[in-house]
Amino acid sequence: MGWELPERHETSYGTVRWASHGRGDPVILMHGTPFSSYVWRDIAGALSARYQVFVWDMPGYGQSEMRDGQDVSLAAQQAVFTDLLRHWGLRGPSVIAHDFGGAVALRSALLDGVHYGRMMLLDAVSVRPWGSDFFRLVRDNSEVFAALPPHLHEALVRRYIATAAHRELRGEVLDALVEPWLGETGQPAFYRQIAQADERFTREVEDRYGELDCPVLIAWGEQDQWLPADRAQRLAEQIPHARLAWIEQAGHLAQLDNPARLTALLADFLAE
Numbered sequence: 181m182g183w184e185l186p187e188r189h190e191t192s193y194g195t196v197r198w199a200s201h202g203r204g205d206p207v208i209l210m211h212g213t214p215f216s217s218y219v220w221r222d223i224a225g226a227l228s229a230r231y232q233v234f235v236w237d238m239p240g241y242g243q244s245e246m247r248d249g250q251d252v253s254l255a256a257q258q259a260v261f262t263d264l265l266r267h268w269g270l271r272g273p274s275v276i277a278h279d280f281g282g283a284v285a286l287r288s289a290l291l292d293g294v295h296y297g298r299m300m301l302l303d304a305v306s307v308r309p310w311g312s313d314f315f316r317l318v319r320d321n322s323e324v325f326a327a328l329p330p331h332l333h334e335a336l337v338r339r340y341i342a343t344a345a346h347r348e349l350r351g352e353v354l355d356a357l358v359e360p361w362l363g364e365t366g367q368p369a370f371y372r373q374i375a376q377a378d379e380r381f382t383r384e385v386e387d388r389y390g391e392l393d394c395p396v397l398i399a400w401g402e403q404d405q406w407l408p409a410d411r412a413q414r415l416a417e418q419i420p421h422a423r424l425a426w427i428e429q430a431g432h433l434a435q436l437d438n439p440a441r442l443t444a445l446l447a448d449f450l451a452e
Contacts, residue, residue: 183218183356185235185243189267193256194245196264198236202228205297206270207450209235210261212279212305213373214341216242218356219278219435226443231450234273236264238284242360246369254280254381258287262294272297274450279407279432280305283382289392290385298395300449301422302442303407303432307386307414308379312406314340315374322375326368337361337370346403346431353436389418396422397449401430401437 185197199217207227209220217224217235224233237244239260240252261284265273275296277285282304288294311319318325328336341357342349349357361370396419400412409426416424425445430437 183221185217185237189264191239191260191263193251193260194239194247196236196239196245196260197243198234198264200235200268201225201233202231204231205450206268206273207231207233208270208273208275209233210275210277210281210285211238211241212281212303213241213377214337214361214370215279215357215433216360218242219433222439223435223443223446227446227450231274234268234270238281240369240373246360246365248368250369250372251376252369252373253376253378254283254287257284258291261285262288262292265294271295274298274300276300276302276446277304278302278435280377282306286385286389286392287381290388296394298397298449298452299392300397300399300446301415302399302434303401303404303412304398304415305407306382306389307411307418308382310379310382310407310411311377312343314343315377315406318371318374319377322371326371328367330362330367333367333370334358334362344406344432346401346429346433346437349433349436386418389415390420392419392422395449395452397445398422398424399427399434399442399445400424401427401432401434403430403437404432406432 185199187198189196216237282301427434
């Protein structure tokens with residue numbers, strides 16, 4: 181169950197950890213919140229047989245740097261992603277973006293002029309309102325939640341992450357998803373990223389989604405409790421040339437709920 185990101189890239193927002201696997205046309209897998217590239221580990225392995233797969237943890241997440249006062253907003257992650265693409269020397273890569281990563285990829289395309297060969301938006305943060313009721317409660321009261329005793333914080337994070345999946349997560353998988361948010365560094369980082377999740381960052385680009393000039397596939401877990409199905413339908417309406425595909429027996433974490441169906445969708449989309 182190990183997952184290591186051996187490469188480092190220094191940015192003004194913190195050190196970014198990343199890795200690449202395989203050879204071929206470049207494919208970038210982007211994680212959401214409160215996750216990390218770990219959610220892509222199995223699918224990255226499958227795709228690396230035919231593609232060069234890039235994975236990375238956003239600043240403030242997973243194995244990348246977490247620090248007091250860190251800017252981990254969508255605007256900051258957009259700047260980091262655009263910079264990473266330059267660092268990697270990639271032009272026209274395929275981008276597979278989940279949750280918060282969807283908003284980052286959309287902002288880099290529409291505000292920084294980054295071009296993708298094709299893009300899949302998987303249960304993507306894209307149209308308002310977004311975030312679960314719990315997410316909004318924590319965002320509005322982040323200082324109170326950040327003061328929780330460590331054992332109560334861990335229980336809260338474990339239960340919260342578990343609700344993203346339609347199926348019960350295996351114990352070791354849930355442990356791996358929770359672990360970055362524990363301890364003196366991880367606990368404040370968890371509430372920091374929620375506190376900075378402002379819907380203005382998607383409002384800035386929502387009316388421009390129709391400008392996307394690459395093939396777009398919108399994929400959505402049918403049982404997503406965090407971003408319900410109507411968000412997928414509204415996003416598809418705003419990207420007229422996009423195709424919408426539903427992932428059965430999957431919640432917000434389709435990578436873990438139904439990896440076979442998601443991998444098949446990806447393989448077909450990338451090969452088109």
